[in-house]
Amino acid sequence: MPESIALLNQSVADELQAVHQYMYFHFHLADQGYELLARLFKKTAIVEMGHVEVLAERILFLKGEIEMQASSKVEKITDPVAILTKAIEMERTSARDYNLAAQKCGGAADAASKLIFESLVRDEEGHQDQFDKQLDNVKRFGAAYLALQSFTAPKSTTQE
Ligand SMILES: [Fe+2]
Numbered sequence: 001m002p003e004s005i006a007l008l009n010q011s012v013a014d015e016l017q018a019v020h021q022y023m024y025f026h027f028h029l030a031d032q033g034y035e036l037l038a039r040l041f042k043k044t045a046i047v048e049m050g051h052v053e054v055l056a057e058r059i060l061f062l063k064g065e066i067e068m069q070a071s072s073k074v075e076k077i078t079d080p081v082a083i084l085t086k087a088i089e090m091e092r093t094s095a096r097d098y099n100l101a102a103q104k105c106g107g108a109a110d111a112a113s114k115l116i117f118e119s120l121v122r123d124e125e126g127h128q129d130q131f132d133k134q135l136d137n138v139k140r141f142g143a144a145y146l147a148l149q150s151f152t153a154p155k156s157t158t159q160e
């Protein structure tokens, strides 16, 4: 199923890009004292890494090779509102791409790959929803909302 393998590898590249971008966001948000938001990005990066794994396992099952290349370079965005805006756009794009990939796999009679893409759509929409909520709160209460969260956050940012 060469078409499925190409779709799966394109998705590996996009997931690796998300892992890199979200960890970059994590580092800068933690550095600026936005601990809860920093932790949300780290947690999400770990989920995206799990997506790489699911995709890679499927590629190997189909006797393809895994191309471990991120789809693009990390964008050096450090402002919390710009970070959330970028992350929402990334999740929306992923959900759209995976919906299309699921359709294509279904058309190629590859139901298992279709199911993988469908479950990724659900995860990415969940991420988008989380980031949307944070951005809504920043718009309602100002950037101070993010900084104030830090007072209720546990000390460690290395866990989760
Ligand atoms: Fe993902």
Ligand SMILES: [Fe+2]
Residues within 6 Å of the ligand: 018, 048, 091, 094, 123, 124, 127
């Ligand atoms: Fe995601």
